[in-house]
Amino acid sequence: QVRLVESGGGLVQAGESLRLSCAASGGVFGIMGWYRQAPGKQRDLVAAVTRDGTADYADSVKGRFTISRDNAKNTVYLQMNSLKVEDTGVYYCNAYKIVVRTAYWGQGTQVTVSS
Numbered sequence: 001q002v003r004l005v006e007s008g009g010g011l012v013q014a015g016e017s018l019r020l021s022c023a024a025s026g027g028v029f030g031i032m033g034w035y036r037q038a039p040g041k042q043r044d045l046v047a048a049v050t051r052d053g054t055a056d057y058a059d060s061v062k063g064r065f066t067i068s069r070d071n072a073k074n075t076v077y078l079q080m081n082s083l084k085v086e087d088t089g090v091y092y093c094n095a096y097k098i099v100v101r102t103a104y105w106g107q108g109t110q111v112t113v114s115s
Contacts, residue, residue: 001026001027002024002025002026002027002095002104003024003025003026004022004023004024004025004093004094004095004104004105004106004107005022005023005024005093005106005107006020006021006022006091006092006093006106006107006108006109007020007021007022007023007109008020008021008109009091009109009110009111010110010111010112011112011113011114012083012111012112012113012114013083013113013114013115014083014084014085014113014114014115015082015083016083016113017079017080017081017082017083018080018083018111019077019078019079019080020034020077020078020080020091020093020109020111021075021076021077022034022075022076022077022093022095022106023073023074023075024074024075024076024093024095024104025074027095027097028074028097029051029074029095029096029097029104030050030051030096030097030098031048031049031050031095031096031098032048032049032069032076032093032094032095032096033045033046033047033048033049033067033076033093033094033095033096034046034047034048034067034076034078034091034092034093034094035091035092035094036087036089036090036091036092036111037089037090037092037108038086038088038089039089041089043092044058045058046058046061046065046067046078046091047061047065047067047078048067048094049067049068049069049076051069051071053068053069055067055068060086061080061087064080064081064082064083065078065079065080065081066078066079066081067079076093076095078091080111083111083113084113085113085114085115086113087111087113088111088112088113089110089111090108090109090110090111091108091109091110091111092105092106092107092108093105093106094106
C-alpha cells in the first residue's frame with residue numbers, strides 16, 4: 001500500500017548541488033524526512049518537515065540543505081547545496097503516519113560527493 005520512491009541521487013563534486021525527491025503514495029504523512037547512512041555508520045536524520053512546513057535539520061547540514069514538501073503531490077524534497085565529501089551516503093526517505101505511529105522507508109538513493 002505505502003510506497004516511497006526516491007530520485008535525484010548521483011555523483012557530484014564537492015561544492016556542487018543536488019536535489020532529491022521522494023514521491024509517496026498510500027497515505028497522508030504527518031512528518032516526512034530524509035536520513036542518510038554512510039558505509040559502516042548509523043542511519044541518521046538529515047532533515048524532517050511537517051505538513052505546515054516546519055523543518056528540522058542535523059547540525060552538519062544547517063545552512064546548506066533545505067527540506068520542503070508539496071502536500072498536493074505528497075512529495076518531499078531535499079535541496080543540497082555546497083556538498084561536502086562527508087555528505088556521501090545512501091539517502092533514505094522517511095514518512096510517518098501519526099495516527100498509527102508507523103514509519104515507512106524508501107529504498108534509498110546513493111549520493112556520492114568527490115573531492
